[in-house]
Amino acid sequence: MKYDTFYTDLLCIGAGLAGERVAVEAAANGFETILLSLVPPRRSHSCAAEGGMQAALGNCAMGQGDSPDVHFEDTVKGSDWGCDQEVARIFADTAPVAVREAAHWGIPWNRVVGGPATYFKGGKQFEAIEPQENHGLITARAFGGTAKWRTCYTADGTGHTLLYTLDNKVTELGVAVHDRVEAISLIHDGTNCIGCVARDLKTGGLRVYLAKATLIATGGYGRLYSETTNTVINDGGGHICALDTGIVPFGNPEAVQFHPTGVVPTNILVTEGCRGDGGTLLDVNEERFMHVYEPEKAELASRDVVSRWMMYHIEQGKGVPSPYGDHLWLDIRHLGEKHITTKLREVYDLCRHFLGVNPIYELIPVRPCQHYSMGGMRTNADGAAYGLKGLFSAGESACWDMHGFNRLGGNSLAETIVGGRHIGQKVAEYLKGAEANFDTQVVAKAVAQDAERIQRLIQGADGNENVFAIKNAMQEVMMERVGIFRNGDDLQKAVDELQEIYARAKKIGLASNGVGANPELALAIKMQGMVRLAICVAYGALMRTESRGCHARDDFTARNDRDWLNRTLAYWPDLEADLPVLEYEEASQQMPLPPGDRGYGKVEIIPMDAAKED
Amino acid sequence: MSRQLKFNIFRYNPQDPDSVPHTDTFLLEETPSLTLFIALNKIREEQDPSLQFDFACRMAICGSCGMVINGRPGLACKTLTEELPEEITLMPLPVFELVGDLSVDTGSWFRTTNTKIESWIHTDKEFDPNAIEERMENDLANAIFELERCIECGCCVAACGTANMRDDFIGAFALNRIARFMLDPRDERSENDYFDVVGTDQGVFGCMGLLACEDVCPREIPLQDQLGILRRKMGFIGLKNIFKPKAKAVG
Numbered sequence: 001m002k003y004d005t006f007y008t009d010l011l012c013i014g015a016g017l018a019g020e021r022v023a024v025e026a027a028a029n030g031f032e033t034i035l036l037s038l039v040p041p042r043r044s045h046s047c048a049a050e051g052g053m054q055a056a057l058g059n060c061a062m063g064q065g066d067s068p069d070v071h072f073e074d075t076v077k078g079s080d081w082g083c084d085q086e087v088a089r090i091f092a093d094t095a096p097v098a099v100r101e102a103a104h105w106g107i108p109w110n111r112v113v114g115g116p117a118t119y120f121k122g123g124k125q126f127e128a129i130e131p132q133e134n135h136g137l138i139t140a141r142a143f144g145g146t147a148k149w150r151t152c153y154t155a156d157g158t159g160h161t162l163l164y165t166l167d168n169k170v171t172e173l174g175v176a177v178h179d180r181v182e183a184i185s186l187i188h189d190g191t192n193c194i195g196c197v198a199r200d201l202k203t204g205g206l207r208v209y210l211a212k213a214t215l216i217a218t219g220g221y222g223r224l225y226s227e228t229t230n231t232v233i234n235d236g237g238g239h240i241c242a243l244d245t246g247i248v249p250f251g252n253p254e255a256v257q258f259h260p261t262g263v264v265p266t267n268i269l270v271t272e273g274c275r276g277d278g279g280t281l282l283d284v285n286e287e288r289f290m291h292v293y294e295p296e297k298a299e300l301a302s303r304d305v306v307s308r309w310m311m312y313h314i315e316q317g318k319g320v321p322s323p324y325g326d327h328l329w330l331d332i333r334h335l336g337e338k339h340i341t342t343k344l345r346e347v348y349d350l351c352r353h354f355l356g357v358n359p360i361y362e363l364i365p366v367r368p369c370q371h372y373s374m375g376g377m378r379t380n381a382d383g384a385a386y387g388l389k390g391l392f393s394a395g396e397s398a399c400w401d402m403h404g405f406n407r408l409g410g411n412s413l414a415e416t417i418v419g420g421r422h423i424g425q426k427v428a429e430y431l432k433g434a435e436a437n438f439d440t441q442v443v444a445k446a447v448a449q450d451a452e453r454i455q456r457l458i459q460g461a462d463g464n465e466n467v468f469a470i471k472n473a474m475q476e477v478m479m480e481r482v483g484i485f486r487n488g489d490d491l492q493k494a495v496d497e498l499q500e501i502y503a504r505a506k507k508i509g510l511a512s513n514g515v516g517a518n519p520e521l522a523l524a525i526k527m528q529g530m531v532r533l534a535i536c537v538a539y540g541a542l543m544r545t546e547s548r549g550c551h552a553r554d555d556f557t558a559r560n561d562r563d564w565l566n567r568t569l570a571y572w573p574d575l576e577a578d579l580p581v582l583e584y585e586e587a588s589q590q591m592p593l594p595p596g597d598r599g600y601g602k603v604e605i606i607p608m609d610a611a612k613e614d
Numbered sequence: 615m616s617r618q619l620k621f622n623i624f625r626y627n628p629q630d631p632d633s634v635p636h637t638d639t640f641l642l643e644e645t646p647s648l649t650l651f652i653a654l655n656k657i658r659e660e661q662d663p664s665l666q667f668d669f670a671c672r673m674a675i676c677g678s679c680g681m682v683i684n685g686r687p688g689l690a691c692k693t694l695t696e697e698l699p700e701e702i703t704l705m706p707l708p709v710f711e712l713v714g715d716l717s718v719d720t721g722s723w724f725r726t727t728n729t730k731i732e733s734w735i736h737t738d739k740e741f742d743p744n745a746i747e748e749r750m751e752n753d754l755a756n757a758i759f760e761l762e763r764c765i766e767c768g769c770c771v772a773a774c775g776t777a778n779m780r781d782d783f784i785g786a787f788a789l790n791r792i793a794r795f796m797l798d799p800r801d802e803r804s805e806n807d808y809f810d811v812v813g814t815d816q817g818v819f820g821c822m823g824l825l826a827c828e829d830v831c832p833r834e835i836p837l838q839d840q841l842g843i844l845r846r847k848m849g850f851i852g853l854k855n856i857f858k859p860k861a862k863a864v865g
Contacts, residue, residue, distance in 0.1 A: 040721030043676040106735040108758035136749030168734035179721040231670045268673040468659040512664035516629025520663035
């Protein structure tokens with residue numbers, strides 16, 4: 001069989017912010033590094049992060065008194081105590097360093113302008129005096145679920161500037177970038193991961209990458225859902241590679257975040273910065289409602305809470321009818337033209353181009369839609385994957401687990417470069433002592449397996465099911481039954497239906513010839529894997545009989561710290577099976593911040609020491 | 615009544631020995647707010663699953679989907695069919711190597727060019743993790759951001775007369791990128807360093823001033839201004855160098 005082989009010290013699968021940050025750390029330590037990417041790295045989904053990244057600098061007026069301790073507490077509360085507190089601590093402590101390092105590399109962070117300033121909260125104007133002594137230091141804006149203004153930003157294109165700056169750094173360091181290459185399976189011997197089999201998306205040819213360390217940083221799995229803010233490439237490709245080993249667990253697959261302000265009908269995101277800067281949510285009567293449900297935080301409660309109240313309010317008949325279903329309004333008109341065309345410039349552009357709405361004068365139609373995957377490849381605090389030596393993960397694809405069951409806005413962009421920096425250092429340490437044995441028999445077997453399944457798809461050896469029909473059916477089930485509000489009946493139906501879809505997915509055959517960079521084949525190769533991921537999400541949600549963060553069960557409404565203060569670990573050891581094996585581990589080994597009230601959202605808690613019911 | 619759209623799409627798969635460049639025609643009923651992103655995916659899912667094109671963010675910020683739409687380079691994701699006549703002709707961007715059908719390899723082109731112009735902050739300063747950040751005026755941060763907004767979609771390059779004739783021209787994108795670094799006090803490159811990169815025929819003096827780049831930029835970056843400013847600055851540095859005493863120029 002013909003394929004090209006590449007050897008390197010570190011192989012990064014995925015070249016968004018997390019992958020590039022790890023690559024920069026490894027390359028700066030003198031290790032040869034290859035970045036694989038589905039798209040040119042600058043087109044990665046990281047570029048879509050708009051509002052900013054959290055770091056407790058405390059430079060601006062409304063950030064006074066902030067510290068990594070407060071950031072840590074906000075993050076743990078946001079996670080509804082589902083996170084690993086050791087990791088949340090590393091994260092909060094490192095974030096200020098990472099944001100300053102990014103400034104050193106060229107990010108044009110917005111800065112404090114000393115003197116009186118006008119801001120908005122809950123639609124009302126107020127004055128604050130920006131401290132003169134901090135003039136010119138990095139400023140911050142408000143985001144949901146935070147005690148202080150902590151989100152550092154470059155207008156509303158923060159992901160874009162970070163990604164370009166990191167990719168500049170990659171270019172400067174001469175890191176090899178192989179774009180339009182898709183990893184389709186990991187190569188391992190049951191103990192060590194030694195690289196991956198990949199497909200060249202320019203020619204369709206197979207490749208083998210052999211590495212002392214392999215990092216998966218492929219982002220989230222939002223495309224399991226039909227309505228998502230995620231880019232079309234966030235299809236869980238990296239998760240499939242890891243889950244298919246049968247050894248590496250998928251942590252908290254059911255932890256899926258819905259963002260309050262997806263635009264109707266395209267599901268394009270408008271940043272939380274709109275509400276952070278004082279934008280409000282309005283109903284059919286053009287009246288605010290969030291302050292009624294959440295007197296303290298109003299529009300700036302955490303995303304899970306705001307999304308639920310929005311859906312609840314729509315169910316109360318207060319939605320705005322439209323051909324695309326009922327929605328609510330986001331109002332930023334009072335922020336004024338200057339603010340909207342500078343600090344919310346991307347929002348200004350996308351509303352005009354995709355909606356024909358000018359947000360200076362008009363309301364923006366919004367509704368919650370899938371946005372972020374808290375779940376992912378389970379790793380330890382060093383970013384090392386459970387189960388396989390030499391395998392790491394960082395960013396959204398990982399369940400490093402600083403987010404638990406709900407991520408705070410501004411904490412994902414932060415995780416990419418903060419976690420990437422920390423995990424990059426750990427990967428470099430690992431590489432210093434590492435030698436790998438590349439067993440040619442293991443490699444040949446892995447490539448042969450992939451080559452065979454590709455041949456069978458092209459020839460239609462297993463049937464002629466249409467891959468697009470299967471993808472659409474899966475996405476509909478996930479949207480319909482594994483969404484914002486969940487219940488046992490729907491989740492059971494979701495699992496049943498997904499299992500039927502899985503059986504069909506095993507019979508996919510191509511309608512086209514599959515020659516070259518064929519897009520039908522690219523989807524067909526991962527379709528079974530995508531349905532396996534979907535089943536993990538639905539089954540994990542079915543078994544978790546409580547409500548925590550974004551996981552809201554109508555039939556188990558309390559957060560149950562007695563029985564469910566834990567993390568789901570989903571394994572798929574047998575590809576013939578149509579259910580994963582679920583195990584559980586403690587959410588956090590240490591609990592410096594013991595479970596309590598978040599300060600927003602419904603408070604219904606079964607405490608850790610509550611008596612067991614019979 | 616909704617319109618019946620007729621798509622004429624360039625087809626060629628370089629990997630398939632049986633494939634020859636040609637145009638295929640697809641018919642599609644127009645639905646409200648139909649974008650070329652939705653239309654092309656519908657055509658792929660319902661009519662021809664081998665059709666190659668590129669999308670990622672589908673919200674005009676990743677730069678994947680540049681193509682020639684009825685003769686004009688643009689982003690397919692933000693193009694509504696209602697802005698176009700019933701007959702829509704789609705071609706891949708010129709200048710870049712064809713991957714297949716509407717898909718071109720912009721990644722390699724931009725990486726090569728970014729390497730050539732050394733598109734990064736040049737500084738001898740080491741990052742000190744224990745120090746607070748260096749101060750910057752907010753207006754300057756905004757001015758840098760304005761030029762940083764380029765998404766490397768390739769539309770300005772595809773629309774450029776010089777780039778279409780000459781492989782070595784770095785294009786408006788790169789000139790804008792250099793203008794961004796010249797604005798940034800963190801970059802310690804001297805005037806002459808920049809002159810070496812862009813004060814050449816491959817750089818700002820290769821521009822014929824047709825300015826289609828500005829017309830087609832989906833980010834509305836003020837490319838015309840930047841080209842003008844850069845040309846003046848580079849012309850001035852060039853003149854200075856001519857009149858400099860020789861020994862000094864060497865030293």
